[in-house]
Amino acid sequence: MPSRGNAARKEKPRPIEGEILMDEKTARRVRLTRWRRLLTGLAVGLLIGGSVGLYVSPLLRVQDIEVVGAAAVSRDEVLSLTRLEGKSMMRLDLAAAERRVESIPMVQSARLERHWPQTVRLVIIERLPWAFWQIGPDRYVIDKEGIVLPGSAPLESGPVILDVSGPPRLAPGDHVDGDAVILAQAVLQRVPQTLAMNVVTLEYSPQQGLALTTDAGYRVVVGDSQNVDYKLAVWKAIEGRLGREAMAGHVLDLRFGDRPSFQ
Numbered sequence: 426m427p428s429r430g431n432a433a434r435k436e437k438p439r440p441i442e443g444e445i446l447m448d449e450k451t452a453r454r455v456r457l458t459r460w461r462r463l464l465t466g467l468a469v470g471l472l473i474g475g476s477v478g479l480y481v482s483p484l485l486r487v488q489d490i491e492v493v494g495a496a497a498v499s500r501d502e503v504l505s506l507t508r509l510e511g512k513s514m515m516r517l518d519l520a521a522a523e524r525r526v527e528s529i530p531m532v533q534s535a536r537l538e539r540h541w542p543q544t545v546r547l548v549i550i551e552r553l554p555w556a557f558w559q560i561g562p563d564r565y566v567i568d569k570e571g572i573v574l575p576g577s578a579p580l581e582s583g584p585v586i587l588d589v590s591g592p593p594r595l596a597p598g599d600h601v602d603g604d605a606v607i608l609a610q611a612v613l614q615r616v617p618q619t620l621a622m623n624v625v626t627l628e629y630s631p632q633q634g635l636a637l638t639t640d641a642g643y644r645v646v647v648g649d650s651q652n653v654d655y656k657l658a659v660w661k662a663i664e665g666r667l668g669r670e671a672m673a674g675h676v677l678d679l680r681f682g683d684r685p686s687f688q
Contacts, residue, residue: 485514487545494549497578498531507537509545517545530574530598554580556609558601559587565595571606573599584613586627586635605629608650612637619657620664634680642673648680659685 487509492500504510506525509517519537526535531551538546552568557580559565564585566574575597586609588601595601609627616624616639623640630636634648647656656679663685664672678686 485542487512487514487517488543489545491540491544491546492549493546494551497551498529498549502529503532503547503549507545507547509537514539514541514543514545528598530572531578533568533570552578554578554583556580556584556586556606558595559585560591560595563594565601567601567606569606569610571601571603573597573601584609584627586629589628589630602629602631604650605635608635608647608653611650611653612647615653615657620661622669641669644676646676646678646680652682655682659683663687 488511490504490507490509492503495503503526506529507522508525509522517537517539519539523535523537526532526547526549532549533552534550536548538548540546552570552572552574554566554574555569556567557564558567558571558573566576566578566580568574573595586601586605612627612635613624616622616637620639624637625640626638628636628638633646636644636646638644645660647653659679660677663677667687672687676688678688
């Protein structure tokens with residue numbers, strides 16, 4: 426007959442109501458899971474706290490803005506438009522600041538770069554004066570894209586495009602006819618190369634587009650910048666057939682492709 430002591434050793438523990446009994450392996454796995462969750466929560470908390478700390482920290486706020494490439498543009502005007510001084514380096518809207526700087530008529534492009542921990546570098550490319558756009562007695566300096574530049578833009582001499590349409594006065598930042606400006610650049614370069622003559626005057630109107638007079642004494646209506654090579658080839662062929670001297674005082678109209686007119 427087994428002893429009462431042996432019976433006590435074999436008796437299993439009775440579960441307490443609401444308690445789940447687990448073997449040692451399962452209990453170890455549960456404890457490990459709890460520790461992992463606790464450590465993950467701590468890591469997330471530290472990350473969030475660190476991010477907030479960096480965001481509000483004066484160590485990562487814009488303290489210096491370097492401006493590169495500003496010669497004709499006022500540095501103070503550029504800095505006032507960036508609106509970045511004292512802002513968090515982590516949340517700078519660089520694209521918006523670039524657009525504000527590019528609203529300056531003399532600025533062709535602006536690029537902002539973060540230089541950690543407290544510096545922003547602004548690289549500016551300024552517009553270069555190229556020609557004069559003349560309306561009546563008034564001359565406006567323009568660049569190669571047809572943007573009207575401030576009166577302070579230096580240009581001692583350059584091509585003059587006479588606008589006979591008589592629009593209102595222009596202001597810095599306004600756009601003149603861009604196609605006429607592109608075409609003017611093309612004919613000033615190509616006419617001497619192709620026809621061995623020089624362009625003396627350039628004239629623009631919305632109805633005819635761009636027209637020019639040459640040092641051979643006749644006028645050519647070119648129109649727009651489409652098919653410039655073809656128009657020059659037609660021009661050269663007509664001059665070869667008629668003779669340069671015979672064309673003096675007349676008008677050659679090249680606007681209509683293979684149907685040029687000569688008057």
